[in-house]
Amino acid sequence: MLPKKKRVTKEAFRVLLKEGKTLSNQLFLFYHKKSPTPQYAFVAPKNLFKSSVKRNKFRRIGYNIMRFLDIKEGVGIFIYKKPAITAPQKEIKEEIVSLLKKASLLK
Numbered sequence: 540m541l542p543k544k545k546r547v548t549k550e551a552f553r554v555l556l557k558e559g560k561t562l563s564n565q566l567f568l569f570y571h572k573k574s575p576t577p578q579y580a581f582v583a584p585k586n587l588f589k590s591s592v593k594r595n596k597f598r599r600i601g602y603n604i605m606r607f608l609d610i611k612e613g614v615g616i617f618i619y620k621k622p623a624i625t626a627p628q629k630e631i632k633e634e635i636v637s638l639l640k641k642a643s644l645l646k
């Protein structure tokens with residue numbers, strides 16, 4: 540799990556959805572914006588993951604992947620898409636890294 544100071548606040552979440560730039564790939568919809576401190580969030584929608592156990596599992600997978608990445612400043616929200624339900628953890632990591640590279644947020 541990411542430390543609390545590296546997770547997106549409710550206030551920043553709303554701003555990102557309105558003003559953030561959008562990128563997309565097979566597994567994620569990614570909203571991002573430049574910011575002095577790196578903060579990230581993962582959203583597992585209830586209409587895709589009916590069980591709270593699955594929603595939390597996929598959020599934890601995302602947070603654990605982000606823990607080991609060397610990230611520049613920026614705020615971002617990863618929203619899971621339907622194909623992520625059957626995706627292995629390795630593929631999820633590749634998709635996250637590719638989105639961060641597209642947004643030029645990786646060091």
